[in-house]
Amino acid sequence: xxxxxxxxxxxxxxxxxxxxxxxxxxxxxxxxxxxxxxxxxxxxxxxxxxxxxxxxxxxxxxxxxxxxxxxxxxxxxxxxxxxxxxxxxxxxxxxxxxxxxxxxxxxxxxxxxxxxxxxxxxxxxxxxxxxxxxxxxxxxxxxxxxxxxxxxxxxxxxxx
Amino acid sequence: xxxxxxxxxxxxxxxxxxxxxxxxxxxxxxxxxxxxxxxxxxxxxxxxxxxxxxxxxxxxxxxxxxxxxxxxxxxxxxxxxxxxxxxxxxxxxxxxxxxxxxxxxxxxxxxxxxxxxxxxxxxxxxxxxxxxxxxxxxxxxxxxxxxxxxxxxxxxxxxxxxxxxxxxxxxxxxxxxxxxxxxxxxxxxxxxxxxxxxxxxxx
Ligand SMILES: [Zn+2]
Numbered sequence: 479x480x481x482x483x484x485x486x487x488x489x490x491x492x493x494x495x496x497x498x499x500x501x502x503x504x505x506x507x508x509x510x511x512x513x514x515x516x517x518x519x520x521x522x523x524x525x526x527x528x529x530x531x532x533x534x535x536x537x538x539x540x541x542x543x544x545x546x547x548x549x550x551x552x553x554x555x556x557x558x559x560x561x562x563x564x565x566x567x568x569x570x571x572x573x574x575x576x577x578x579x580x581x582x583x584x585x586x587x588x589x590x591x592x593x594x595x596x597x598x599x600x601x602x603x604x605x606x607x608x609x610x611x612x613x614x615x616x617x618x619x620x621x622x623x624x625x626x627x628x629x630x631x632x633x634x635x636x637x638x
Numbered sequence: 639x640x641x642x643x644x645x646x647x648x649x650x651x652x653x654x655x656x657x658x659x660x661x662x663x664x665x666x667x668x669x670x671x672x673x674x675x676x677x678x679x680x681x682x683x684x685x686x687x688x689x690x691x692x693x694x695x696x697x698x699x700x701x702x703x704x705x706x707x708x709x710x711x712x713x714x715x716x717x718x719x720x721x722x723x724x725x726x727x728x729x730x731x732x733x734x735x736x737x738x739x740x741x742x743x744x745x746x747x748x749x750x751x752x753x754x755x756x757x758x759x760x761x762x763x764x765x766x767x768x769x770x771x772x773x774x775x776x777x778x779x780x781x782x783x784x785x786x787x788x789x790x791x792x793x794x795x796x797x798x799x800x801x802x803x804x805x806x807x808x809x810x811x812x813x814x815x816x817x818x819x820x821x822x823x824x825x826x827x828x829x830x831x832x833x834x835x836x837x838x839x840x841x
Contacts, residue, residue: 481650528790528825537683540687551699
């Protein structure tokens, strides 16, 4: 081994990471090379100096701050897990929610379906609603829309 | 007792299975090494903590896909190294753009606490010597190019193998050995006044 090759082994030699075969080669070179011998000594000294670097401690709020972020993350994940076993269902649910708002905002139907909620429908119904959505733009079709027919009949609003 | 003896991999598999307590244990085990590594990389304490939060948040997010094929700490420090290198590079670009350079040897932490004038002269002298020494070491490390710096820190403090460090730095083992050699060559020159002195008393 020559000095150039030693470059890749010298630090491994200093901190004892060389394999037996590499170690024998390195030792053979070091036996006859004062320059690399000096480097070993100085690398060893540098390694010791690095151990003197002071350590900092986490600030007091570190754990709490992280746990809060983890909690937000966990809550978001469980929400998505519940909502979206598949992207199509998530899409359907979003459209359904929009539909609810839209239906609910029609003046005539205010308070008509006080507990109208997608949760009461089966997934098949939700999917069908989504498929039929363009048609739903027609009021008449909406009036006769089967899932809506299952809901309690409209009653006149009696104020809030 | 039993929980404390669990390996990182066991803990991480429990995190994967939904156990928050195991995550807290891993956090406790690794927050200090991660923060210190990041602090040496970005040279700013608040930024180091922010990045450390990001590291652990990413570990948490990735828990579902965790496979115990690599050592947990290798995986952890790979995330930390990526974030650190990106942050250092971003910061440098920003600094170049607004061309505000921090004076050499200053940190924004104001960590070099002013000397207490009440301290007796012997203490002051001792203190100055130690402070100058530790400052010299710290600054020499901080002046290393970021990839060399990361290599030195991972090699010195994190008990990772060459192969594991190389993966963190996305380079070959051979390239890593060159990085480390160049870093130590620089350090032995920059720290020449200390290198001759031998280890500090008591260590
Ligand atoms: Zn030589």
